[in-house]
Amino acid sequence: MGKFRTPIGARIRRKRLASGLSQVALARSLGISASYLNLIENNKRSIGGKLLLRIGERLGIDLKHLSGESEARTIAAIGELMADPLMSGIDIEPQTIRDLVARFPEAGTALARLHSAYADASTEIEVLQHRLKSDPLLSQLLHEILNRIAGIKSGAEILADIPDLTDDERGRFISNINTEARELVPATQSLVAYFDQTAARQRPVSPLGEVDEALIANNNHFPELETVASLLRQEVCGTGATDEPTVVEALRRRFGIACRIGGNPAAAGESVLAFSDTLPRSARVFRMLRTYASRAASAKLSEVADRLDLSTEEARELALRALSSYVAGAMMMPYDEFLDMAETHRYDVDLIGNLAGVSFEQAAHRLVTLRRKGREGVPFGFLRADRSGRLTKRFPLPGLTIPGFGHGCLLWPIYDAFATGGIVRQLSAFPGGGRFLLLAKTVSKQTPRFGQKPLVFSIMLACDIVHADRTVYGDGLDLGGMPVEVGPSCLPCPRLHCGHRQEIPV
Template sequence: MGKSRTPIGVRIRRKRLAAGLSQVALARSLGISASYLNLIENNKRSIGGKLLLRIGERLGIDLEHLSGESEARTIAAIGDLMADPLMSGIDIEQQAIRDLVARFPEAGTALARLHRAYADASMEIEVLQHRLKSDPLLSQLLHEILNRIAGIKSGAEILADIPDLTDDERGRFIANINTEARELVPATQGLVAYFDQTAARQRPVSPLGEVDEALIANNNHFPDLEDIADTLRHEVSKASELDEARLVEALHKRFDITGDAASAGEPRPTFSDALPRHARIFQMLRTYAAHAAADGLSATADRLDLSTEEARELALRALSSYVAGAMMMPYDDFLGRAEAHRYDVELLGTLAGVSFEQAAHRLVTLRRKGREGVPFGFLRADRSGRLTKRFPLPGLTIPGFGHGCPLWPIYDAFSTSGVVRQVSVFPGGGRFLLLAKTVSKQTPRFGQKPLMFSIMLACDIVHADRTVYGDGLDLGGAPVEVGPSCLPCPRLRCGHRQEIPV
């Protein structure tokens, strides 16, 4: 299978030609050989880090545009489409998909969008099938209609097949048919009305999935919200550390929200003493942001162009959480610490007074132009192995839902308390440093089972030596061969396969 690098080289070549530069001239200005630049332009070499920045600066291309992340998502979506059983017998090389996206990006986007619509429609059909089997009201309506039709059919057959009926018997059967027919009308109208109401309430099957895709499309970085977070941070605390008592006072004084009260619309207290301190502060900051920056959050949600009100409400909550995280870990301070301590997530969490998951999630948002951190992908899995949160990277093939590859360290982490590291190679050739650790989302009481998740961060192998997690690993050695999940994975001889490959 061909390499799944995004078509960055095509874009570089076009920009170079538009600028009137030869390969030799551009290569000289970048400090690389012309032959190496030729390999890059033909998508035969991966690039990242400082070289990618230099190329972007020399050709005047934004890093976000040059990195090809949107194209990577489109390539992955088309790959999912080709892995669907519906496409059985159609063999399209991975290189052909990349070439299509490189030369005709709009066509690639159209295919990805159609596949998403097809997936939603298929899931909706499954939901309707389930309802036909289990919905009591629908079952009652259908049962009544079938009984009425059976009564009409039975009476009609008797009238047609028995010629020697008396006039009284014939009249009785005709009256029964008329009664059943009259009763059939309201039953059928009730069924039609039921489906009309269902159609009126129809919405995308997964509003959460729609919100996730919108956040991913923005690289999970929102400059406007970073500015809002800085402003709100100074409102609630002038000191370097957030003070819980001052937060309680600010919420009560400005919004009449007491320390043990939930934010608007939430059914239970969110500032419980049973929560760890970092969780209480996060909940307070999210509530404060939701009230103090309602207009800014609403404007950002509007730009996400979501299709339902439910998705919009989920987005507002996610954006409030984004602001809360940025208030707890201001961008410049956190990036400075991350660089100084080589992205040691546990240490960064301790210094910022946050959890491992909060620190890991904040690392994913460090995408400010000209001041980016190491680009990380992020995954969260529950004990069943189901992925509950995801932020992919180019070349890091992640399923949109369900379970991931059993060889990922995200699953190994459940059997240990420390950080699990692994150098992995995906089927398309992308090499990544993967690290994972389990976290508890709540403080359990006696007899209560803790809610456990595993958090995994991933970065391209070219950035591994910028992190403490690359120390002691053979970054150039034989990596662990992994996949996205079993169904679309092309590694047919993998002994860990749990599903028949497409």
């Protein structure tokens, strides 16, 4: 399989021609050769970092559109579609998919949407099948209807097949058929009403997935919420830090909410935010700030949630919680201060988390949001997995193929981290040719009591290898050496001879 290159070359070429520039003129202004620019425009060379910024500035293309993130998501979605057993026997080369998206982006988007709709419909069918088997009311209604249909059928067959019935016998069978038919009507009406009621309150197949996609489409960065966070931080603690006593007092003063840790009882009529005494201090402060933000900035949060264009109220509620969490994280780790700290210490997550007074996971998640135009941090992808290997939170990057649900590749360091006590790092090559520095560490969500099993997750950050030397995690690694060949997950992975495969490949 050829190298993965997000098909942005055609976009650069179209913009160059529209600007009336020759390849030679644009190449000269960029400080590269015309032959190298020709390779870029024909998607034969990948670009990133400063060169990508210079091309965007010279041609007036927003980096968000030039980075090819939307095309990468479309390519990944079409790849998932082709991995579906339904497509068995249809062989389309990965390069053909990339060419399709490059030349006809709208057609690629249409295929991706159709695949998403198909996946949702398939899941809904499974849900309905489960209901047919397990819902006692539905089973009872269907049983009654089938019994009455069987009674009508039996009576009708007797009338049709036995010619020597007496008038009394014939009348009795006709009466029975009439009775069964009359009783069949309300039973059928009840069934229809049942489906109408359950359809009206039916939950979407994946409201969480819908929210994830909406956040990813916004690059997980919301400038207006950064402004809100700055104002709320000033309101809560002035120029000081977001320490726990200050936040506790702010909640009490503005909203009359008392914070209680462990078994401390609430006073009569008191509004209480309760925390387990096993919860770390940074997690308590985060939840306090999320509560503060959800109340103090409810109008702005609702405005942003409305713009996400979510399909259900449940998805909207999940989005409001996610946006409140975004503000809480930005209050604990102000954008400019945190970015400067990250750059100074070369993205040493443990160190900058300690300096900021936050957990490893909180610092890692904040790094993903540093996407302000003109002042971006290293672009990181983010993954979280539980002990079973199930992915519970994700934020992908172009070329970093991450399944939307389920488990990932066994060769990712996110799984190795469960067996170690520190950072696990790895240079990895994905099937499309994308090369990434992956780093992972396990974190505990609480301090367990004696005899209590800890709640542990593994956190993984990923950055394109072109940014690896900006981080401490690239030190001592041969960035041009042989990476570990990994995949997205077993089923769609094209590495047919991988010794770690756990599923039969499509």
